[in-house]
Amino acid sequence: MPIVTVQVTREGTTPDRSSVSAEEKAAIIKGVSQVLLDVLNKPLESTYVVIEEVDLDNWGWGGLPTVQYRKQRAAAAKS
Amino acid sequence: MPIVTVQVTREGTTPDRSSVSAEEKAAIIKGVSQVLLDVLNKPLESTYVVIEEVDLDNWGWGGLPTVQYRKQRAAAAKS
Amino acid sequence: MPIVTVQVTREGTTPDRSSVSAEEKAAIIKGVSQVLLDVLNKPLESTYVVIEEVDLDNWGWGGLPTVQYRKQRAAAAKS
Amino acid sequence: MPIVTVQVTREGTTPDRSSVSAEEKAAIIKGVSQVLLDVLNKPLESTYVVIEEVDLDNWGWGGLPTVQYRKQRAAAAKS
Amino acid sequence: MPIVTVQVTREGTTPDRSSVSAEEKAAIIKGVSQVLLDVLNKPLESTYVVIEEVDLDNWGWGGLPTVQYRKQRAAAAKS
Amino acid sequence: MPIVTVQVTREGTTPDRSSVSAEEKAAIIKGVSQVLLDVLNKPLESTYVVIEEVDLDNWGWGGLPTVQYRKQRAAAAKS
Known part of the structure; x- marks a missing residue:
């Protein structure tokens, strides 16, 4: 009877969406x-799956909020 | 100094409500x-209680989002 | 279909035991x-309960490991 | 950058083992x-996976420790 | 590759705000x-930080929702 | 009343140790x-800190158990 918790940032997979879609959630669960x-x-x-969407401000990586860290990495990749 | 985390689906206990009420949360905490x-x-x-309400789309059971799984079970129960 | 997670320090309720007993766990679950x-x-x-026992060294309170914090509070209470 | 937490009971998939094997863990991660x-x-x-094995005594289902609940269900299935 | 989860009540540090600010979140992450x-x-x-803001109704302390517990303590402190 | 959960791999910071030391845990808590x-x-x-040490086998990164992923990255860095 497993419990699977999936934490992802709350953002869309395409520019016109700002969160994970219901279809994507169903596909993750499946x-x-x-x-x-x-x-x-x-x-x-017997398996429960809980998906937690985390606002970008609330997810840190590299000591920075995610959006800033991504910018930093993108800038470093260019240089 | 326990920490108790209670994860439930965000839905009401009666048809007219769409989430757990403040009174119900207080009763769970107590x-x-x-x-x-x-x-x-x-x-x-010394006890902290954290209640996490999870949207129905974000809770999976039986490999399906909860609402679909409940329908499937209800249909199976009838047949 | 709730999930309840109970985190407690790994210690006994009487001096001769160093962890929560199976009977106590069953009583918590019930x-x-x-x-x-x-x-x-x-x-x-439909309810899953997961009990997590946390070593005393791994639980902090008051900016200190639990055992040190308890000593500090006991000393303060006496003075 | 998802985080996936997988909680399972600490038990083997065959009678001769008492926990999830390293190969099974690798397959879950993959x-x-x-x-x-x-x-x-x-x-x-960008994905972290954390597997938490939970002792059978520490997992409750149906208001009972798992082993007792399974016995109860098995007995009910026979009758 | 640590994961740090920070759970706090959703409230401001000054009376005019009702949640943790983006600057405060960045400072916590850093x-x-x-x-x-x-x-x-x-x-x-290699470190992920996830901040979870918990509504005051959903956080219990002393067997009560937080707001009621704080009132009870404030009243006790006065007497 | 925050709760901070710190998940790290169970390994030492020097070759002669196989887990986080009590002093390191105290420094993290502080x-x-x-x-x-x-x-x-x-x-x-009002702050609780819970440190969870996760066995290397139980932590996945890059679709692999940590030790394998580190080897893969080290090999890639050399080439």
Whole structure:
């Protein structure tokens, strides 16, 4: 009876969207539940999946808020 | 000094409400803190309780988003 | 389908024990599951409870490891 | 940069083992990271996966420790 | 590659604000990432920080929702 | 009343040690509690810090267990 928690930033996969879509969430739920079935033989109905979307301001990486860190990395990649 | 995290779907207990009410949250906080006092003798003032309400789209069960899984189970129960 | 996570320090409730006993864990599981049934009408079989025991060294309070913080408070209480 | 936390009971998939094997852990890590790549286009190197094995005594279901709940269900299935 | 999760109540540090500001979040991210670098020599770019703001209703302390517990303590401090 | 959870791999900072030392844990607890005091004015005694050490096998990065991913990166850096 696994519990899988998936934390992602709240942003879209295309420029016109600002969050993960319902279809994408369903695909994540299906995919990770299947992994637990395939690897550990856990029946689908015993797995809970919780998706947590985290605002970009609330996610830090490299000692910076994500947006600033991405800019820094993009600038470094160019130089 | 326990920490109790309670994750529930964001939905009401009656059809006219779409989330857990403030009274219900207070009752959960009171109840689980009391369990820790009764069983482990932890003083109420040393217990933190955090309630996380999770959107139905973000909670998966049976490899599906919750709403779809419930429909599937309800259909199976009828047949 | 709630998930309740209970984090407590790994220590006994009596001097001769160094961890939470199996009976105490069962009582915690029973108690918090019952709270979710009573308050939100969640069936017992849809609630998962996960108990995490945390070594005393790994739990901080008051900016100190727990054991040191307790000593500090006990000393302050005497003075 | 997702974080995926997988909580499972500490037990083997065959009677001769008492925990998840290193190969199974590697397969879980590979599988869930791939789901995030496929669905949200997250590069593998930005995904962290944390597997938490939970002792059977510390996992509750149906208001009971897991082992007792499984026995109860098995008995109910027979009757 | 540490993951640091910071859970705080959703409220401002001054009366005119009702949540943690973007500047405060950036300072938390910078500060805790630096601690991991200083103490464990973890490079900044390997540390993820996730800040979770919890509504006051959803945080319990002393067996009560936070706002009620604070009132109770303030009243006790006066008497 | 913040809760700070610090997840790190269970390994030493020098070759002769296989886990985080008690002194390092105390420094982490002190450091992150101080950040919350400095930035959000949270009193030290209201902050809980929980350190979770995760076995290397149980931490995935780049779709691989950590040790394999580090080897892959080290090999790539040389070429």
